[in-house]
Amino acid sequence: MIHFYRVSKHYPGGQRALDEVTFQIERGEFAFLTGPSGAGKSTLLRLIFRQEIPTSGQILVNGRNVASLPRRKVPFLRRTMGVVFQDFRLIPRKTVFENVSYLPRVLGLDGQRQKRLAYETLRRVGLAHRMKAFPLELSGGEQQRVAIARALVNQPEILVADEPTGNLDPEMAREIFELFLEINRRGTTVLVATHDAHVIDRLDKRVLSLRAGRLQEDSSIPGATAARRMSGVIAAGARPLTPLPEAVGG
Amino acid sequence: MAVHRAFGYFFREAIVNLARSWKISAVAVSTIAVSLFIGGALLLLIGNLDRQVQEWRREAKVIVYLRPGVTPAAASGLQASLRQPRWVSGVASVSAEQARQRFERYFPSVAELVHGWGEEPLPASFEVAYDPERVEPRAFEAWVQSLRRAPQVGMVDDDRDWVSQLEGVLRVIGGIGLAVVVVLLVAAIFTIASVIRLTAYLYRDEIGVMRLVGATELFIRGPFYVEGLVQGILGGGIALLALYLGHLVMVPQVPRTWLAGVLTGSFLSLRDQLLIVTLGAAAGLVGAVASLRREAV
Numbered sequence: 001m002i003h004f005y006r007v008s009k010h011y012p013g014g015q016r017a018l019d020e021v022t023f024q025i026e027r028g029e030f031a032f033l034t035g036p037s038g039a040g041k042s043t044l045l046r047l048i049f050r051q052e053i054p055t056s057g058q059i060l061v062n063g064r065n066v067a068s069l070p071r072r073k074v075p076f077l078r079r080t081m082g083v084v085f086q087d088f089r090l091i092p093r094k095t096v097f098e099n100v101s102y103l104p105r106v107l108g109l110d111g112q113r114q115k116r117l118a119y120e121t122l123r124r125v126g127l128a129h130r131m132k133a134f135p136l137e138l139s140g141g142e143q144q145r146v147a148i149a150r151a152l153v154n155q156p157e158i159l160v161a162d163e164p165t166g167n168l169d170p171e172m173a174r175e176i177f178e179l180f181l182e183i184n185r186r187g188t189t190v191l192v193a194t195h196d197a198h199v200i201d202r203l204d205k206r207v208l209s210l211r212a213g214r215l216q217e218d219s220s221i222p223g224a225t226a227a228r229r230m231s232g233v234i235a236a237g238a239r240p241l242t243p244l245p246e247a248v249g250g
Numbered sequence: 251m252a253v254h255r256a257f258g259y260f261f262r263e264a265i266v267n268l269a270r271s272w273k274i275s276a277v278a279v280s281t282i283a284v285s286l287f288i289g290g291a292l293l294l295l296i297g298n299l300d301r302q303v304q305e306w307r308r309e310a311k312v313i314v315y316l317r318p319g320v321t322p323a324a325a326s327g328l329q330a331s332l333r334q335p336r337w338v339s340g341v342a343s344v345s346a347e348q349a350r351q352r353f354e355r356y357f358p359s360v361a362e363l364v365h366g367w368g369e370e371p372l373p374a375s376f377e378v379a380y381d382p383e384r385v386e387p388r389a390f391e392a393w394v395q396s397l398r399r400a401p402q403v404g405m406v407d408d409d410r411d412w413v414s415q416l417e418g419v420l421r422v423i424g425g426i427g428l429a430v431v432v433v434l435l436v437a438a439i440f441t442i443a444s445v446i447r448l449t450a451y452l453y454r455d456e457i458g459v460m461r462l463v464g465a466t467e468l469f470i471r472g473p474f475y476v477e478g479l480v481q482g483i484l485g486g487g488i489a490l491l492a493l494y495l496g497h498l499v500m501v502p503q504v505p506r507t508w509l510a511g512v513l514t515g516s517f518l519s520l521r522d523q524l525l526i527v528t529l530g531a532a533a534g535l536v537g538a539v540a541s542l543r544r545e546a547v
Contacts (some may be wrong), residue, residue, distance in 0.1 A: 008516075072467075073462040075467075077464075078462060079463075089459050091455075091456045093456075102459075103467075106469055
């Protein structure tokens with residue numbers, strides 16, 4: 001579903017955000033992306049939804065070569081995935097309903113379908129009763145649930161979240177992760193960037209660990225999680241991958 | 251996306267944008283309205299003058315002044331020959347006495363100029379009316395030249411000469427007016443572009459969110475295009491309304507002189523009215539497209 005092959009991202013000035021990162025996330029999988037600040041987590045996520053383009057390497061998302069995707073096709077890639085941010089990124093002047101129904105509107109669905117989809121998705125995140133509220137009238141946890149509803153409204157195949165609980169208290173963070181698990185149980189591939197070690201340990205899901213732009217641990221490698229738990233030291237090495245063919249169509 | 255739904259959305263968002271930043275939008279609308287008001291006023295003026303000149307051209311005559319002492323027989327012979335060309339529709343004879351009386355009637359303040367002469371001071375003439383539709387320019391010109399050479403003829407006045415000069419003056423005024431309007435419209439386009447760029451800047455976070463959820467560039471920019479279009483149409487509409495009201499108020503107040511009558515003659519034709527609104531709309535749209543052409547949003 002998400003396939004990185006020797007992906008590097010260098011910014012002007014020589015800063016290396018990612019360096020030869022290779023991993024693969026299968027359809028329906030739930031994975032954490034972790035690492036200290038500046039490790040490259042956000043850059044990696046931005047590469048997935050094509051807010052950034054890699055300096056080298058190949059990225060396949062649901063069979064599309066993201067790096068070579070023409071700019072005009074980027075919106076169509078993004079419609080297949082939901083993205084959630086730490087700062088929610090809701091549109092303050094629009095109601096909860098309008099925020100959630102924006103994508104159905106972009107897709108040209110009629111008013112009734114827009115309403116039904118938005119209502120059902122808001123009900124799923126437990127906020128159907130706040131449809132007419134504006135984002136700033138909601139708590140942080142509620143705002144994040146609205147952001148998740150917006151990400152889910154088009155029933156995406158992939159949900160990508162960048163520090164989604166960074167601004168929330170532990171109880172709200174727990175609720176949000178419960179929501180992610182529930183979304184994943186319905187078949188959506190979920191990739192969450194976080195450095196909340198407690199949550200990572202508790203949920204016992206696959207962990208991709210970045211440090212200084214390099215993938216230092218992939219817990220899907222047998223024994224890696226145990227090694228991390230026992231020693232607290234990040235295990236080295238990533239799961240070996242079969243190289244991609246040279247030309248991969250978008 | 252269904253086109254009508256997209257336009258409905260663009261229009262609603264554009265109205266919200268206009269309402270939200272109505273002060274700067276008012277500046278853009280005013281700039282367009284002023285430009286088009288000036289352009290429209292020039293169009294009105296030139297249109298009325300042009301109509302009058304065309305009227306004059308239709309009524310143009312060739313005046314053939316006789317030499318003093320031409321015998322009645324020679325004059326009759328000339329009159330008969332003047333009727334020959336196919337474009338001549340009539341020949342009127344004006345005697346020297348009639349010419350003097352006409353002068354006294356038209357220019358009463360200087361009527362003394364034609365008094366006290368021993369004989370009639372003004373020459374007799376033939377006024378040759380012709381049908382412009384039937385005129386063959388080269389043959390007509392040759393005919394006028396032959397009249398100038400005729401022994402009975404002292405002088406020939408061809409009205410087309412001064413009508414052509416007047417048309418030349420009108421073309422110059424029109425050209426200057428067009429240049430002024432173009433400069434003003436360019437200024438209006440820049441104002442609209444700045445206003446829309448500013449609005450887009452105010453909405454940059456929202457635009458970022460729209461892109462993230464998969465909105466196409468057209469869907470993001472559409473409301474701004476419509477905003478420019480609405481500003482342009484409003485500017486054109488206001489200019490037109492101001493011109494109409496101005497014309498309505500001015501007409502009864504101008505003195506009943508010939509010039510005032512010409513200038514305030516008739517209001518802009520429907521075609522010219524549509525032109526003003528279309529120019530406004532085009533200026534608004536061009537401003538919006540120009541403002542969002544680069545990575546401004």
